Amino acid sequence: MPTYEYRCEVCKHTFSLVQTLAEHDRGKVICPKCKKKEVKQTVSTFLTQTSRKS
Numbered sequence: 402m403p404t405y406e407y408r409c410e411v412c413k414h415t416f417s418l419v420q421t422l423a424e425h426d427r428g429k430v431i432c433p434k435c436k437k438k439e440v441k442q443t444v445s446t447f448l449t450q451t452s453r454k455s
């Protein structure tokens with residue numbers, strides 16, 4: 402499952418969530434710290450393609 406990175410616009414807390422695509426599509430993300438819904442997705446570090454270890 403993909404990991405999404407989010408940042409809370411209220412308390413600036415950043416966190417990552419493992420969500421299914423369906424959950425992500427619904428977009429119901431709540432800040433785990435202040436419980437507000439003013440949360441924005443940030444660029445995921447998951448997309449870095451430098452894993453050459455085998």
Ligand SMILES: [Zn+2]
Pocket residue numbers: 409410411412413414432433434435436437
């Ligand atoms: Zn917050």
